[in-house]
Amino acid sequence: MPGASxxxxxxxxxxxERGVQREDSLGLLIHAAAMHLxxxxxxxxxxxxxVLAVHDDVVVVxxxxxxxxxxxxxxxxxxxVDAELAPAKWAVWSPANARVxxxxxxxxxxxGLTQFSVPLGSDAFVAAAVDGLAAAHxxxxxxxxxxxxxxxxxxxxxxxxKHTRSTCKITGTPGHRRESxxxxxxxYLRRDPQFSNCLQRPPVQGKKACTRSYSTTxxxxxxxxxxxxxxxxxxxxxxxxxxxxxxxxxxNAPGCPPTAPTLLRNRVRGGLSGAGRGNVELxxxxxxxxxxxxxxxxxxxxxxxxxxxxxxxxxxxTVYVSSHALILWLRFLCNHxxxxxxxxxxxxxxxxx
Amino acid sequence: xxxxxxxxxxxxxxxxxxxxxxxxxxxxxxxxxxxRAPRGSALGSSRLRMEHxxxxxxxxxxxxxxxxxxxxxxxxxxxxxxxxAHAPAGxxxxxxxxxxxxDGDGVPRLRPIGMPDVVRKLAASALAGAxxxxxxxxxxxxxxxxxxxxxxxxxxxxxxxxxxxRPSHAxxxxxxxxxxxxxxxxxxxxxxxxxxxxxRPYLTCVYLGAAAPRVYG
Numbered sequence: 363m364p365g366a367s368x369x370x371x372x373x374x375x376x377x378x379e380r381g382v383q384r385e386d387s388l389g390l391l392i393h394a395a396a397m398h399l400x401x402x403x404x405x406x407x408x409x410x411x412x413v414l415a416v417h418d419d420v421v422v423v424x425x426x427x428x429x430x431x432x433x434x435x436x437x438x439x440x441x442x443v444d445a446e447l448a449p450a451k452w453a454v455w456s457p458a459n460a461r462v463x464x465x466x467x468x469x470x471x472x473x474g475l476t477q478f479s480v481p482l483g484s485d486a487f488v489a490a491a492v493d494g495l496a497a498a499h500x501x502x503x504x505x506x507x508x509x510x511x512x513x514x515x516x517x518x519x520x521x522x523x524k525h526t527r528s529t530c531k532i533t534g535t536p537g538h539r540r541e542s543x544x545x546x547x548x549x550y551l552r553r554d555p556q557f558s559n560c561l562q563r564p565p566v567q568g569k570k571a572c573t574r575s576y577s578t579t580x581x582x583x584x585x586x587x588x589x590x591x592x593x594x595x596x597x598x599x600x601x602x603x604x605x606x607x608x609x610x611x612x613x614n615a616p617g618c619p620p621t622a623p624t625l626l627r628n629r630v631r632g633g634l635s636g637a638g639r640g641n642v643e644l645x646x647x648x649x650x651x652x653x654x655x656x657x658x659x660x661x662x663x664x665x666x667x668x669x670x671x672x673x674x675x676x677x678x679x680t681v682y683v684s685s686h687a688l689i690l691w692l693r694f695l696c697n698h699x700x701x702x703x704x705x706x707x708x709x710x711x712x713x714x715x
Numbered sequence: 716x717x718x719x720x721x722x723x724x725x726x727x728x729x730x731x732x733x734x735x736x737x738x739x740x741x742x743x744x745x746x747x748x749x750x751r752a753p754r755g756s757a758l759g760s761s762r763l764r765m766e767h768x769x770x771x772x773x774x775x776x777x778x779x780x781x782x783x784x785x786x787x788x789x790x791x792x793x794x795x796x797x798x799x800a801h802a803p804a805g806x807x808x809x810x811x812x813x814x815x816x817x818d819g820d821g822v823p824r825l826r827p828i829g830m831p832d833v834v835r836k837l838a839a840s841a842l843a844g845a846x847x848x849x850x851x852x853x854x855x856x857x858x859x860x861x862x863x864x865x866x867x868x869x870x871x872x873x874x875x876x877x878x879x880x881r882p883s884h885a886x887x888x889x890x891x892x893x894x895x896x897x898x899x900x901x902x903x904x905x906x907x908x909x910x911x912x913x914x915r916p917y918l919t920c921v922y923l924g925a926a927a928p929r930v931y932g
Contacts, residue, residue, distance in 0.1 A: 397858065425884055
């Protein structure tokens with residue numbers, strides 16, 4: 363390999379022929395497109411199965427007798443796009459509490475599964491998870507309150523980062539799994555993905571909650587509902603909020619051709635008025651209220667750690683003022699640095715910063 | 716690929732005809748990508764940051780949008796020589812050691828963090844923004860990883876509803892090993908270019924380029 367006179371290698375090109383480039387904005391599309399080919403083959407080979415995929419995370423709901431064949435098809439379909447199955451990451455859960463079969467290559471869970479940090483489980487399962495989350499939230503709040511004021515900003519970020527490492531493993535009980543859907547959705551809906559989200563004003567917080575990416579950790583289920591402002595009554599298969607009724611659900615709406623095997627078309631009544639603004643009701647249940655609707659008295663609950671709402675607002679205001687002071691200080695520094703003293707600096711920058 | 720997935724590729728061609736995606740990148744998509752580009756992101760091989768490009772001012776922003784459209788269009792393949800094309804197509808890596816220690820062969824397990832060039836990132840963002848809705852239609856309803864908001868909620872809805880309706884069925888979670896880094900580029904490009912001709916120049920430049928010229932020193 364040529365290089366400098368002393369034999370050191372100066373540079374090396376590494377040609378890449380497989381995979382998606384890291385941080386490429388089109389990388390997700392390219393990855394999803396490649397995996398889509400294998401997913402479509404799985405779905406076409408097993409028409410009785412429900413197949414859903416988020417990139418390479420594939421979920422299959424199928425009869426127990428079909429699962430071995432699904433695995434074989436998945437291996438072949440994955441190999442066609444150079445994707446190798448990882449048996450160590452497989453998992454199966456049977457709501458009918460079926461026993462594991464001899465020679466089954468994947469993990470057979472009898473206690474439910476966690477799907478993208480979203481639980482599928484029973485009452486006890488959800489209750490235990492909620493208690494754990496509430497306790498964790500309380501510990502975090504106490505730690506924040508105990509912080510010295512001078513180190514609040516940096517320590518807050520540090521503690522939040524440390525706290526969010528903990529994930530929640532939720533399991534189920536056989537007798538109540540038919541109710542698991544509603545509770546799973548309920549817990550997911552009311553989670554608080556980031557503590558910083560609590561510090562936002564309700565409209566901003568609502569937006570952040572709706573745009574949360576998957577794999578974020580779960581948090582308390584006793585968060586005041588006036589900050590969640592979207593859903594009050596839930597049922598299995600209920601749409602969480604209007605933006606979640608989009609393309610896929612619309613395709614399965616009443617009167618539309620059934621392109622995917624889902625129960626939503628059996629549950630949604632009243633039609634859809636389009637993604638992002640639909641008013642959808644379940645049969646007999648006014649499921650969705652308008653966003654930012656006025657909170658009801660029943661929503662005025664306290665934090666699980668016992669912190670009252672007034673204390674929370676006071677704390678939020680303190681942090682808000684501190685943040686503003688920090689921004690002003692940074693702006694002062696920025697206005698006196700060399701870069702910002704150039705004449706080409708547009709006037710609008712002063713407004714934006 | 717035609718022999719492996721004939722029906723899927725044919726469906727991609729059909730959707731591409733009806734998707735209404737232009738063959739060239741719209742001006743608005745380039746403008747949106749520049750306007751939404753995050754500040755403070757890592758610099759790429761050109762050492763340019765988005766702050767440098769914003770400092771050019773309004774007049775230069777239009778020129779920058781034109782350059783982004785050029786990079787995302789067929790002109791990039793025609794005008795940019797292969798030697799120069801590899802520069803924006805490459806990625807600087809920041810290699811982080813994984814906490815679980817070395818691999819079985821004693822080599823440290825690394826997590827690469829890619830840092831592409833800022834202008835190429837703008838072109839990719841513009842293309843992604845222009846294709847987001849059409850891509851969601853192309854991949855629906857099986858693959859919901861692109862252009863679908865609240866995707867986790869959707870999966871949960873589907874799975875819980877189906878399990879409640881068919882309690883004798885089982886839920887199987889499948890995962891693929893390191894698929895992001897190992898998946899076939901030719902398969903993805905073959906599928907995407909059939910649906911969206913808009914993507915062909917970019918994918919040709921960045922993912923299907925000829926062997927990189929060896930430059931030392």
